[in-house]
Structures are given as C-alpha cells and as structure tokens.
Amino acid sequence: MASLPTHDFCTYNFSMTYENSLSFARQLDAEDPLREFRSRFFIPEVEGKEAIYLCGNSLGLQPKSARDAVERELEHWQKLAVEGHFEGRQPWLTYHKQFKEPIGQLVGALPHETVVMNNLTANLHLLMTSFYQPTPDRYKVLMEGGAFPSDQYAVESQAALHGFSPEEAIVEVHPRPGEYTLRTEDITRTIEEHAGSLALVLFGGINYYTGQVFDMEAIAKAAHRAGARVGFDLAHAIGNVPVHLHDWEADFAVWCSYKYLNSGPGGVAGAFVHEKHADSRLPRLAGWWGYDEESRFQMQKGFRPMYGADGWQLSNGPILLMAPHQAALAIFQEAGMENLRAKSKKLTGYLEFILTSGSLLKEYIQIITPAQPEWRGCQLSLLLPRIGKKVFEQISKAGVTGDWREPDVIRLSPIPLYNSFEDVFRCGQILSQGIRAVEGEGTSHEI
Numbered sequence: 175m176a177s178l179p180t181h182d183f184c185t186y187n188f189s190m191t192y193e194n195s196l197s198f199a200r201q202l203d204a205e206d207p208l209r210e211f212r213s214r215f216f217i218p219e220v221e222g223k224e225a226i227y228l229c230g231n232s233l234g235l236q237p238k239s240a241r242d243a244v245e246r247e248l249e250h251w252q253k254l255a256v257e258g259h260f261e262g263r264q265p266w267l268t269y270h271k272q273f274k275e276p277i278g279q280l281v282g283a284l285p286h287e288t289v290v291m292n293n294l295t296a297n298l299h300l301l302m303t304s305f306y307q308p309t310p311d312r313y314k315v316l317m318e319g320g321a322f323p324s325d326q327y328a329v330e331s332q333a334a335l336h337g338f339s340p341e342e343a344i345v346e347v348h349p350r351p352g353e354y355t356l357r358t359e360d361i362t363r364t365i366e367e368h369a370g371s372l373a374l375v376l377f378g379g380i381n382y383y384t385g386q387v388f389d390m391e392a393i394a395k396a397a398h399r400a401g402a403r404v405g406f407d408l409a410h411a412i413g414n415v416p417v418h419l420h421d422w423e424a425d426f427a428v429w430c431s432y433k434y435l436n437s438g439p440g441g442v443a444g445a446f447v448h449e450k451h452a453d454s455r456l457p458r459l460a461g462w463w464g465y466d467e468e469s470r471f472q473m474q475k476g477f478r479p480m481y482g483a484d485g486w487q488l489s490n491g492p493i494l495l496m497a498p499h500q501a502a503l504a505i506f507q508e509a510g511m512e513n514l515r516a517k518s519k520k521l522t523g524y525l526e527f528i529l530t531s532g533s534l535l536k537e538y539i540q541i542i543t544p545a546q547p548e549w550r551g552c553q554l555s556l557l558l559p560r561i562g563k564k565v566f567e568q569i570s571k572a573g574v575t576g577d578w579r580e581p582d583v584i585r586l587s588p589i590p591l592y593n594s595f596e597d598v599f600r601c602g603q604i605l606s607q608g609i610r611a612v613e614g615e616g617t618s619h620e621i
C-alpha cells in the first residue's frame with residue numbers, strides 16, 4: 175500500500191493552552207506550518223469582505239488550480255477531439271487511473287480497491303446491488319438513526335426492490351435518551367442482537383448532523399462476526415479524518431468529492447471494494463467501462479468485469495469533473511493528510527475553546543459533537559434551541575458562512591487547508607454579537 179508522506183516540519187503541541195484573543199489567534203497562524211495553503215483557494219466575499227467560511231463540510235472552496243485543469247481538458251477537446259482519448263498529457267481513456275494513488279492514501283486502500291466514478295448516491299446503489307443480497311432469513315440492513323436522507327432513501331428503495339418493507343428490513347441505532355451521539359457498544363450490541371437476520375451494516379464514517387466519527391473498525395468487526403457485510407459512506411470522513419478501509423476490512427465504501435475534497439459542486443465521486451472481492455462474481459449492474467480493458471473494444475457479448483473496483487464502472491469518465499478533482503487532490507498530497515489532521519485537531523479545538531470559554535456563548539450553545547478529538551473531525555455542531563435560526567441569520571449577514579440544519583443546529587467546520595485561527599476567533603466574536611442582537615442588549619454576560 176502506498177504510505178502517507180511524512181512531513182517532519184509539522185510539530186503541533188497539544189499540551190498548549192488557548193487564549194481568546196486576536197493576538198493569540200494571529201500567533202497560532204504565524205506558527206502554522208500549513209498557513210501558506212490558504213492562498214491556494216478562492217475565499218468568497220460577504221459584503222465586500224472575505225467571508226469566514228466554515229462550510230467546507232458542505233461545499234469545499236475552489237482551488238485556484240481548478241480552472242487551469244479544466245481549461246487544459248477543454249483545450250484537448252478543442253484541438254484533439256476524439257484523439258484526446260489517446261493523446262495529451264493525461265489521455266481520457268485512462269484518466270481515472272491517476273486517482274488511485276491519492277485516493278488510496280486518503281482512504282487506506284490498494285490501487286485496485288478504489289475507483290473514481292459517478293456520484294455518491296449512485297455509487298451507493300451500485301454497491302448495495304452487489305453487497306445487499308438478502309435471503310428470506312438474512313435480509314436486514316443496520317444503519318445509524320438520522321443518517322443523511324439520501325442514504326435512507328437508497329436503503330429503503332433497495333429493500334423494496336427485494337420485496338421488503340423498510341419497517342421489516344431496516345434496523346436503526348439511536349442515541350440513548352438525553353444523548354446526541356451513538357455509543358460504539360450500543361452499535362455493536364445491536365449488530366449482535368440481529369446477527370441471525372442481518373445482511374448488511376451500512377454506516378456513515380461521520381454523521382453529517384452531529385459530526386461524530388464512528389468506530390469503523392469496531393463496526394466492521396462486529397458486522398463480520400454477525401455474518402453480515404459492511405459498507406461505509408465516507409461523505410464527511412474522506413479528506414477529514416484518517417480512514418483505513420483495507421485494514422479495517424470494509425467490504426465496500428462510497429464518498430463524494432465536493433465536501434472536504436474541494437473538487438467542485440456535484441463533483442465526481444468514488445467507491446472502494448475490498449481486495450477480497452476483487453475477483454469475485456458478485457452480481458452487479460454492468461456497463462462497458464467495467465469490462466476487462468484488454469478486450470473492451472472487441473465489443474463482445476457477455477460481461478467480463480475488470481479485476482477490483484474498476485469492474486463496477488459503467489461509463490467513460492466525466493473528464494471535466496475529474497480535472498478539478500485531480501487539481502484538488504494534488505493539494506492534499508502536497509500538504510499531507512497527517513499534517514492536515516494535526517492542524518485540524520488544533521483548529522477545531524480552538525473553536526471549541528472559543529465557544530466554551532466565555533459565559534455568553536457557553537450559556538446559549540451546547541456542542542453536541544463528541545469532545546474527544548479522535549471522535550470528531552473538523553465540524554462542531556452547535557445546538558441552539560429557540561433562537562438558533564435567528565442567530566444563524568445574524569452571523570450569516572455578518573460574514574460567517576456556516577450552515578443550518580433543522581431543527582436547531584448550526585454546523586461550523588474550520589478546514590485546515592484554508593481556515594485560520596483568526597477565522598475561528600472572529601467567528602466567536604460574531605456569534606456573541608449575534609446572540610446579543612437576538613436576545614437584546616439586556617444580555618449582561620461578558621463575551
């Protein structure tokens with residue numbers, strides 16, 4: 175397996191204590207070995223000023239290198255037309271192969287275990303078609319309660335295709351009363367309870383609402399012990415937290431590229447199929463691009479899949495989406511995921527400190543994301559009952575871009591590639607002002 179690059183210039187010290195001041199935030203920025211990467215991105219503006227963009231968990235910012243990458247392919251199309259499949263810097267016929275190395279580093283996969291194709295929900299359907307093969311005895315799918323709606327609809331409709339109602343087929347694990355996140359022991363116990371009837375465990379790597387990182391290794395082990403297959407939706411995990419799909423023995427995984435991977439709206443997605451299934455005759459929905467490439471153009475009858483994840487491809491690749499993906503992944507390779515994760519822990523830790531160090535923010539905001547750095551990524555989910563929506567509108571006007579998730583959560587995600595400690599400090603100031611504006615100047619708390 176390709177190993178992660180090691181960058182020895184990065185030495186973050188977690189024993190440090192934070193301070194809620196602009197000068198302190200600026201000092202952290204000055205000491206940040208990754209600070210230069212911010213200039214690789216376009217930072218949007220709100221009312222003529224750079225936004226405090228804390229929404230990269232929803233749509234990552236545009237790398238300045240994306241445009242050149244797209245223009246290069248437009249030019250190949252213009253000048254080479256059909257020959258572009260075979261000529262140019264990166265011929266389109268094999269364009270998708272360049273992603274195996276950078277994606278493999280991000281998800282912990284061998285080159286033949288990943289493929290970049292389609293969109294996230296489409297890939298989820300393609301892989302569930304192969305890995306959810308219910309029988310009259312073993313037909314249940316276990317997932318997190320409150321999974322992203324698209325995943326819920328995908329699972330419901332897959333169950334229905336096999337003649338099961340969602341009520342019979344879907345088992346959800348919910349937090350305990352009074353809690354917001356799931357305990358691993360509750361997940362693994364529920365898997366055990368349904369061991370005889372479970373066909374598939376499908377879990378997020380990170381829950382989009384709470385920002386909780388799930389213990390994918392423990393979930394995969396429990397699923398396999400129960401005789402079920404296991405798949406992960408890495409939409410919020412890839413490019414955010416360390417993932418080791420091969421070692422964890424996930425059967426499959428899917429992800430999108432427009433969140434932490436900064437590859438553009440509706441960007442091309444990806445999928446992982448574990449090596450142990452690389453040569454299998456799993457049933458699948460097939461297309462010509464998944465056909466054995468040695469003889470693909472003989473155009474014969476009878477589908478013969480490529481070895482590995484490539485065998486799930488349907489169509490020739492969307493080159494104009496793959497071009498910005500390539501540009502965005504090059505930045506990850508340069509920065510190094512380990513370094514990004516180290517900064518991310520410190521940056522999100524600073525946001526947590528800002529939200530809990532003054533009495534005003536502490537009184538109004540409850541952070542429902544886990545407090546332990548290893549069980550969260552960039553995102554903190556702020557529960558603001560009653561006034562949340564109004565506060566969200568206030569901070570949006572004042573230049574903080576986060577997002578609102580019904581019924582009462584603001585999600586904020588400082589991104590180590592392009593957010594600064596100053597962004598986080600200023601976000602705290604603006605949140606305090608927002609709460610004062612909503613609650614009236616009578617609010618007497620210090621900030």
Ligand SMILES: *Cc1c(COP(=O)(O)O)cnc(C)c1O
Binds near residue numbers: 378
């Ligand atoms: C963002 C996200 C999606 C979106 O699906 P698309 O097919 O990319 O539109 C689906 N599932 C999860 C868990 C997500 O976070």
